[in-house]
Amino acid sequence: MKIAVTSEGTTLSDQVDPRFGRCAHFMIVETDTIEFEAIGNSNAGAGGGAGIQSAQLMSERDVKVVLTGSCGPNAFRTLNAAGIEVVTGVGGSVQDAIEKFKAGDLSSSTSANVAGHFGMQKQQ
Amino acid sequence: MIITVASGKGGTGKTTFAVNLAHVLASRGENVRLLDCDVEEPNDHLFVRPEFTDEEQVTVLKPVLDQNKCTGCGKCADACNYNAIAVVKGRVLIFNELCHSCGVCSYVCPEGALTERETPIGIVQIASDNKPFFFAHGLLNIGEALAPKVVAQVKAHIDMEAINILDASPGTACPVVKAVEESDVAVLVTEPTPFGLNDLKLAVGLSLAMKVPTGILINRSDGNDAIIADYAESVGIPIVGRIPFKREYAETYSSGAILVEWHEELQKILLDIYDNVAKLKGTSVPPVPEADIVRIKEDKPAPFPTGTSETHREITVISGKGGTGKTTVLGSFAVLARDKVLVDDDVDAADLHLLLAPSVREAHDFVGGKKATIDADKCIGCGKCMAACHFDAICFDGPSNDLAGKTYRIDELACEGCGFCPLVCPVDAITVEPNVTGRWYVSGTKYGPMIHACLGIAEENSGKLVAQVRNRAAELAVDLKLGLILGDGPPGTGCPVIASVSGTDLVVIVTEPTVSGVHDMERVFKLTTHFGVPALVIVNKADLNTAQTSRIETIAKEYNSRVIAMIPFDRNVHDALMEGKTVIEYAKGAAEEAIREAWSELQKEAEIRK
Numbered sequence: 001m002k003i004a005v006t007s008e009g010t011t012l013s014d015q016v017d018p019r020f021g022r023c024a025h026f027m028i029v030e031t032d033t034i035e036f037e038a039i040g041n042s043n044a045g046a047g048g049g050a051g052i053q054s055a056q057l058m059s060e061r062d063v064k065v066v067l068t069g070s071c072g073p074n075a076f077r078t079l080n081a082a083g084i085e086v087v088t089g090v091g092g093s094v095q096d097a098i099e100k101f102k103a104g105d106l107s108s109s110t111s112a113n114v115a116g117h118f119g120m121q122k123q124q
Numbered sequence: 125m126i127i128t129v130a131s132g133k134g135g136t137g138k139t140t141f142a143v144n145l146a147h148v149l150a151s152r153g154e155n156v157r158l159l160d161c162d163v164e165e166p167n168d169h170l171f172v173r174p175e176f177t178d179e180e181q182v183t184v185l186k187p188v189l190d191q192n193k194c195t196g197c198g199k200c201a202d203a204c205n206y207n208a209i210a211v212v213k214g215r216v217l218i219f220n221e222l223c224h225s226c227g228v229c230s231y232v233c234p235e236g237a238l239t240e241r242e243t244p245i246g247i248v249q250i251a252s253d254n255k256p257f258f259f260a261h262g263l264l265n266i267g268e269a270l271a272p273k274v275v276a277q278v279k280a281h282i283d284m285e286a287i288n289i290l291d292a293s294p295g296t297a298c299p300v301v302k303a304v305e306e307s308d309v310a311v312l313v314t315e316p317t318p319f320g321l322n323d324l325k326l327a328v329g330l331s332l333a334m335k336v337p338t339g340i341l342i343n344r345s346d347g348n349d350a351i352i353a354d355y356a357e358s359v360g361i362p363i364v365g366r367i368p369f370k371r372e373y374a375e376t377y378s379s380g381a382i383l384v385e386w387h388e389e390l391q392k393i394l395l396d397i398y399d400n401v402a403k404l405k406g407t408s409v410p411p412v413p414e415a416d417i418v419r420i421k422e423d424k425p426a427p428f429p430t431g432t433s434e435t436h437r438e439i440t441v442i443s444g445k446g447g448t449g450k451t452t453v454l455g456s457f458a459v460l461a462r463d464k465v466l467v468d469d470d471v472d473a474a475d476l477h478l479l480l481a482p483s484v485r486e487a488h489d490f491v492g493g494k495k496a497t498i499d500a501d502k503c504i505g506c507g508k509c510m511a512a513c514h515f516d517a518i519c520f521d522g523p524s525n526d527l528a529g530k531t532y533r534i535d536e537l538a539c540e541g542c543g544f545c546p547l548v549c550p551v552d553a554i555t556v557e558p559n560v561t562g563r564w565y566v567s568g569t570k571y572g573p574m575i576h577a578c579l580g581i582a583e584e585n586s587g588k589l590v591a592q593v594r595n596r597a598a599e600l601a602v603d604l605k606l607g608l609i610l611g612d613g614p615p616g617t618g619c620p621v622i623a624s625v626s627g628t629d630l631v632v633i634v635t636e637p638t639v640s641g642v643h644d645m646e647r648v649f650k651l652t653t654h655f656g657v658p659a660l661v662i663v664n665k666a667d668l669n670t671a672q673t674s675r676i677e678t679i680a681k682e683y684n685s686r687v688i689a690m691i692p693f694d695r696n697v698h699d700a701l702m703e704g705k706t707v708i709e710y711a712k713g714a715a716e717e718a719i720r721e722a723w724s725e726l727q728k729e730a731e732i733r734k
Binding site for chain 2: 043045046047048049050052053055056059074077078081082083
């Protein structure tokens with residue numbers, strides 16, 4: 001299955017980026033083979049609507065599940081419309097996140113877990 | 125006659141002047157209309173106490189989708205410059221709060237599936253029978269961006285037979301441009317302090333650029349106002365009058381009473397000011413003065429001090445109402461706190477640098493949006509761009525060329541960079557390019573590194589610039605192992621304030637015991653609650669009105685917060701500012717003591733919340 005993990009870097013050992021819409025990179029991962037592709041997020045610096053555009057990108061990439069720290073209401077609505085599952089509250093390394101997901105330790109969210117504009121501030 | 129009352133800075137007395145001027149003119153028998161154009165934080169009604177008789181919806185055109193016609197091609201989402209449309213799995217999603225009502229999506233849709241429909245974004249309330257003058261104000265729905273549209277509808281109640289007094293919002297953003305537009309005279313209210321002067325310069329830049337005859341009103345003048353008078357003379361703007369600095373006026377204001385009813389001497393002062401203002405109508409406007417230049421320090425500065433902290437937390441000071449003493453408090457904290465990075469989040473009217481005298485080490489351009497330009501050599505003068513533009517940003521006064529006697533030109537202050545005009549131009553004469561709308565700086569101060577910025581007049585995306593300076597501050601805190609970021613937030617509750625408080629660890633609300641201070645503090649509490657950020661309160665000039673101060677304490681409790689300090693009305697605060705010093709550096713006294721107490725309370729609180 002194709003999933004996406006928001007990441008601070010471009011390798012599996014990098015940390016999960018806690019922001020969805022304004023994350024540094026998306027790691028698009030094929031869970032069966034662990035083949036992955038890191039794509040830079042050109043929406044990270046958008047004035048507004050970063051989450052919406054990032055969600056649209058996920059849809060275009062035919063991603064089925066997104067693993068991230070936090071997801072705001074607009075991004076959630078868009079991902080939902082695209083039939084993409086969202087798992088929030090994910091931390092640690094990208095590798096850990098993928099393994100936890102494969103082991104079934106992560107469950108998807110039914111609503112946004114942060115208010116809009118959350119990702120405007122880089123979380124430390 | 126249309127008089128617009130504006131100021132670069134909040135809390136200078138705009139509302140006081142507008143409301144009281146309306147009163148004295150009306151009691152002299154004049155036909156007066158008071159129109160509150162501060163549609164994000166209207167306050168005039170707190171003093172006028174009108175009974176509204178009519179209410180109008182303010183609507184803008186927003187796209188509505190006909191699902192039956194849509195093929196999910198995605199052209200609308202590609203064309204939208206505001207990320208307000210997403211197309212996923214052939215489904216179109218429209219996000220109204222990001223929509224700028226530019227009309228591009230309906231134009232590019234090949235199926236005619238998107239049509240523009242009137243959608244409410246706010247209201248105008250009208251009190252036609254209000255005595256002794258007509259009153260109206262606008263209210264923008266929270267979360268909506270298009271304040272200028274509401275301002276325009278408030279201005280629809282201008283009566284050319286009357287004296288119309290328009291109370292604009294503080295600052296120099298788009299709604300202020302909209303209020304000042306087509307005014308006969310702009311009155312800029314300021315106070316004789318370095319903050320007042322700094323923000324006055326921004327307002328002067330705006331009103332002169334708009335070619336509106338301008339006068340300066342010095343509020344809280346104590347006879348020593350050369351700081352403003354000298355500037356006014358240097359740029360060729362007359363001073364239309366002075367309102368003296370008196371504690372009694374502040375007390376009357378705090379209770380929501382009308383000053384001219386309690387202090388008769390003010391009636392003549394205001395009428396004289398009106399006479400000076402009226403004389404300005406139709407006069408020629410001096411050229412826009414050159415902006416102050418920020419110079420980068422050339423000799424190699426010492427490296428920034430470092431700390432030992434592996435983590436950091438961020439404390440952000442905000443206020444709702446402008447002029448409550450936010451920067452005064454934060455500047456003092458900057459002196460008291462150790463191992464921190466300072467950040468001025470008020471990018472529209474930055475003031476912290478006046479107290480901390482930073483020397484700039486790095487300067488960066490900020491690209492905050494897009495702007496269209498028309499190539500005057502290519503334009504054939506057909507007018508299709510003007511017909512398409514939803515922002516009245518195209519003027520038919522460009523230079524002639526071989527193809528046309530007159531060409532079209534973009535009004536840069538009004539252009540929203542939506543990209544509609546290049547789509548309709550038959551000769552490809554229009555381009556839309558990213559636009560540098562501000563600058564941001566990394567500087568050194570006596571008290572540690574400081575990040576600050578400056579946004580151009582009527583420029584959007586101040587929230588994005590706030591995010592930019594905060595991110596840089598966070599990077600510096602990590603690199604230098606400094607455990608604290610101290611942020612000076614903007615006034616209001618709009619986009620830049622949201623960008624200042626989201627993700628911060630603790631908010632400190634500096635308010636004052638006045639009807640408007642309390643009113644705006646509640647709005648700020650709603651915002652911090654919405655974002656789940658803990659907030660504490662400092663009451664400035666707490667002894668001005670003890671009844672209002674107790675109200676503040678009650679409201680703070682309702683929001684699970686508390687008042688951590690009360691700063692008394694102290695002359696030292698003003699005197700320190702005049703010398704460009706923080707209260708802590710200036711002299712010992714009641715206010716200095718209260719601020720020290722506030723800081724130690726804050727440290728305790730931050731320790732508990734860690």
